[in-house]
Amino acid sequence: MQTKMTGEVVEHTTKTFKFSYPTCTNEDVFFHLEVPVQIPGARSGGRELVQRAMAMFHVPVYLEDELNEKLAQFIAEESKKFHDERDAQLLAALRGGEGGGNLEGGAEGAVKRWERRFKEHVREYAEQKDTSDEEVFAAMYHKLVHSPALETVLRAEAGYAAEVRAATAARDADVKQLTQRQTEEMEEALRNLNVTTTEEQINALAVRQFEEQALAAARWGSQLDALAHAQRAQHRAQLARALRQQAPPPSSPLSPLPAPARGGGGSKAAADMEESFTIHLGSQLKQTHNIRIVAMDVEDMFDTSGDSSWDGPRLQTALALYSGELSGAVVLCAAGGAAPPSPPAALLHAARAAPDHHFPPLDEQLRTVAERAAEPIEKRNAARHERSVAEAAGGGAPGAGGGAPGAGGGAPRARRGPATGDVFVTRHSNLPDAHVVFHLVINDDARESGEMTSRHPAILGLRSVLQGASNNDVTSLALPLLLRHELTEEMTAAWIVRRAELVLKCAKGFMLEAAGGGGAQLRTLTLRAPRGLAPPVFAALRALLPAVFRISTPLKIKPRE
Template identity: 35%
Template sequence: MEPLTNESIFSDVYHALIHSHFISTLLKLEHEYAIILSSFFKQRAKYLNFSMELVRCRQEMEEAVRNIGTNFTDNQVNQLAKKHIEVSEMESSKWSSALSTVKDKQRREYRDQVMKLHELLLIEKSADNAASNSVDSYLFSPLPGTSSASGPVNNKRGVQTRREDCFTVNLGAQMKTSHNLRLVSCHVLDMCRLQLSDAFTGQRLQTAISLYSNKLCGLVLLVDNRINSHSGVKKAFAEVCQQTTDFHFPDLSEQLESIQTAVQAGHNDPPHAPLQAPNEAHVHLRQTSPSARQPRLNVGDLYITRHSNLSEVHVVFHVATDDSLHAEVSSRHPVILAYRNIIKTAFNSDIKTITLPLLLVHEMTEEMTIAWCLRRAELVFKCIKGFIMEMSVCHFEESFNIQFLIPETLSDEAFNNFSTMMPSIFRMSNPLVATSQ
């Protein structure tokens, strides 16, 4: 028997609380902490926009660029740019350190509160005291600043209307199992964002209840071949993760650092040495030749991060991609094979819902015509169907939810075409029953 650790004890305690009447107390506490962080980010943005040092650096750069070749040489402009970057990084570092301090404090307070509530829960179970009625009336009171009425969610991206279409299909060679398929049109990060509004409780409720369960939710994020959070969708995803404190798992930056260490160790190991992934995260990486201090991933390589502070996601599969996905691809493309590994991981783990980009891209470009989209969707639909049937041989009793995500900028016509294509591809022929007269 494995010895109990603080993390395993905390997970058991949290799971017990989240399935009791104390769930409202925990969600209130998370909401209060999220409001504190929201205020922190507003204060940081205001400071970085109006800092005298940063404003002076920006003015110097603007003047140098306007007068380059006359009053300023190229070397002087480069020096000013270097100075501006150094000042910006110094200021950002100060705020990052302050943010870490705030989050560490919230994490300690939250965990202490969880343990105290668990003690109270044990007391209530052992003795039916009169105080439980008054406690319940407090626990189920509305969150501060919210109402019981529901309404449209308003965020920085505006009011989002998510287009969805759902199907239930039976897949399998002999023993068929029902699986739920959903076509969803929205931005990929809308699956992760929490809103400080009436929707906060609803968004957190299902994710919190299933956090330590066998019904986890996974999301596929298509990224470049560097393990960091400095650009593109990785940077936007890191900003979403920063908005609230993760009380259960290490911050994204810590997980990425652990993954980077594991990848570096894999590059430095002998060709046949197995790659040992750290406890904080997992990485699926093909062995490549040794490289520089920051090795790059191959297309189709993926690494996994865990999260408890997102809206509809517990696990994120970061898949390395490149511009080859903008052209025509086959079923043997490394990213398609990465989808197979993800489906296999979901079947072998407790991940029962997987959300993946149908077109293998997050954003549309000019060369992606309707015909291109239909060919790409047909390819991915057929591959996913094959992967599910392949994995169902050993897991024929398990039902899964597959969500196919398409960019929100696609037209209603394209959405309807995909919706029509899904049942035709996943349709299973029914046996013909012959009757005798």
């Protein structure tokens, strides 16, 4: 047998070593020993193989020296023969592509392969790749936001966001006016049905109105895309010029803008129910984390109304954008159907309200996720279908794995989208307190008041989130404490406490697991409870943290009297 590994030219073959020796009682009777030996052999000459052969076949001890000598001679001869044959094949292939070797294309092909391998594995010979525009822009932005030009950069971004909000407001007003006019036209036509209008005319009117809506949507979409591209190019050019001059040019958007009037929006945040704790995880090597529990809706988390360039969340987002201390947030998406799950409306509104000059728009990222996830989802669905068919054919529980119509080669399953526990990630630079958003897919059952165990797919999806955060430098993470974004009538106080306790205990275990695997340390964990909780319920949730985690408390010592 001969094995070849092309690319690294690591080859070996197996030869049979034969050794005969007479028995102790009759010298005319021989024992014949046959042992497979890998060629080329070890430098030691096969002494280890000799010891194993003697122990396995009960070879007398006095034959050890002779067996070592003959095995070493056999390995040396066969190795020399192997190398001679291999080199002859390689030389023949190098001269003219003949000889049946593992090289093809003659000398020219061999040279190209060796050149490619050197470029792939030896940095000194690798091709020098130019720095991409994205890397240059990232370096410029990181240097400017950590310089005295920080405030002017943020104010320029606030100006761009104001332009986008104005264009979006104009689009909404135009669409609203068009919809109102079309509604009045349709109501008038329906009132005059069989009087001055016919059903054919009403159908034609509906078709025309649909075309007008589509044309308006396309027109405004094109205008917003053009505005985004123009702002991105202008922003990058202004940053490059400011970096060269080390001061904002007087006529550029980086010039200081007048401060907008501060509104009274601070009272809303001040009225939130919030509590912070410092906890320790680990038995020997303790790690310190900050845990914050707050009553906050997803709309409050991504609220950008009244946001100014110097507000704390926006400032923190800019400073940590290209660093190893990223901020993340977990949002819930509904599962079911073939269509990809849609993020919460508050996230979509916040992502579209300001331009993102560093990453693709959210809609484009979602399309990319749907395209890349289509093939793995189809493979998973096919595997589930085959498993359900096999279970049905073998007398398994009917309908297992979602059911299999026509078991035993029945029709394929209908295409399904992401399932509960799946997680996909989007990147942002225009959101407050979030560079990375983890979209956790969860079905309607988990949203209801039914019980959930630690092996539920949604809980395992939360484990994937914490592992992904640890592996990608996310040191601050906000997640929904109840795996719900809103309160409903069936969510009793007892149910809320049970669900929160389950999530806290599982999160603790996942944090320990992620810390043991290396990566970034999760320093701050924000637990979002839905707004509207009664103060006693929030107090019960707050009391869970010392029960689940080890809280750092100061030691009070009374002075001696």
